[in-house]
Amino acid sequence: MDPLLRAAGEAARGFMPPDEGIALYRAGLDAAAAVPGAPLLEVGSYCGKSSVYLGSAAQESATVLVAIDHHRGSEENQPGWEWHEPDLVDPELGVMDTLAWFRRTIFRAGLEGSVIAMVGDSPTVSRVWSTPCALVFIDGGHGEEPASTDYDLWTPHVAPGGLLAIHDVFPDPADGGRPPYERIYLPALGSGRFTEVSATGSLRVLRRLD
Numbered sequence: 001m002d003p004l005l006r007a008a009g010e011a012a013r014g015f016m017p018p019d020e021g022i023a024l025y026r027a028g029l030d031a032a033a034a035v036p037g038a039p040l041l042e043v044g045s046y047c048g049k050s051s052v053y054l055g056s057a058a059q060e061s062a063t064v065l066v067a068i069d070h071h072r073g074s075e076e077n078q079p080g081w082e083w084h085e086p087d088l089v090d091p092e093l094g095v096m097d098t099l100a101w102f103r104r105t106i107f108r109a110g111l112e113g114s115v116i117a118m119v120g121d122s123p124t125v126s127r128v129w130s131t132p133c134a135l136v137f138i139d140g141g142h143g144e145e146p147a148s149t150d151y152d153l154w155t156p157h158v159a160p161g162g163l164l165a166i167h168d169v170f171p172d173p174a175d176g177g178r179p180p181y182e183r184i185y186l187p188a189l190g191s192g193r194f195t196e197v198s199a200t201g202s203l204r205v206l207r208r209l210d
Contacts, residue, residue, distance in 0.1 A: 001025050005056040008109040013101055014049025016167070021053040023200035024137065024165060028057025028065075030197075031135035031163040034207075037063065038159055041133045043122050043150050044140035045069040047088075047098050048105030050167070051115055054137060055106065059114040063134065070121040071099040075143050122150055132159035138184055139167035147179035151187055155194075164194055164206045176202065 001009075001022060009021050016024070028040050040058050045051050045067040058065040073088065073096030090097040099119060106115050118125055122140055136158050138150045158164050169185045170176035185204055188194040194206035 001053075001056055005052060005109055005111075008105075009049060009052035009056070012049040012052055012105045012109075013047040015046075016049050016053075017201055020167070020201045020203040021050065023198060023203050023205070024050060025053040025057050027137075027163050027165050027198070027205045028054045028135055029061060032057060032061030032063050034161045034163070035132070035134035035159045038132055038134035038162065039063055040065045040135045040137070041068065041154070041157070042066075042137040042139065043068050043154055044138070044167075045071075045098075045102055045117070046073075047101040048103075048109075050137065050139060051102070051106060052109045052111065054135070055109065055111040055115040059111060063114075065115045066118055067102070067115055068118045068120065068122060068125050069098070069102070069140075071102065071119060072096045073098065075141055075146070122146070123153060126153040129157065131157070133157050133162060134159060135163045135165060137165040137167070138180070142168060142177050142179055144179045144183055147183035151184045155188060158208045160208055160210055162208050163197070164188055164208065166204045166206070168202045169199075169204045170202060 010018050051067045054065045136154050140150050166184050168180045197207050198205040
């Protein structure tokens with residue numbers, strides 16, 4: 001990975017450790033090579049940290065990353081929850097707003113030509129999405145319902161030979177929340193349509209077989 005982009009990814013605001021970011025970047029390169037010309041897509045961008053890693057892969061591969069987020073924060077980002085960051089609340093509206101942070105991150109990384117911000121909630125955007133993707137990265141809401149919904153809506157858009165990446169997969173309940181593991185990772189493997197190709201920290205990467 002370009003050293004400047006790697007530094008931008010590590011400096012960006014967010015919760016992805018550097019080793020997982022590099023693994024995501026490599027998955028992006030792998031997917032783009034396996035399904036040439038198809039876009040990369042992420043569900044859940046927050047302030048753009050993961051978008052730098054995937055955007056870098058998209059830039060190197062002459063494709064684009066479509067970054068989907070409503071930018072109002074997931075359930076765990078809301079006031080009173082563990083991952084709430086008060087300075088991301090719009091002082092006028094009283095709601096989370098991470099869009100400006102996302103745009104700054106992508107601008108500073110020099111990736112505006114490779115990353116397309118799509119502002120909207122996952123179910124709404126999925127209603128108008130029909131393009132097969134080289135990679136789908138799911139890192140949206142971590143509750144049971146959002147995780148199940150993202151699995152149902154977005155895994156069908158992974159092109160044959162493409163990759164499904166899932167963040168915050170914790171097989172051991174002592175390590176973290178269960179929905180990404182129980183509602184995305186296990187159903188994908190159980191479907192018989194995906195096989196695991198890598199595991200780095202809490203990041204799992206699966207390849208679509210058919």
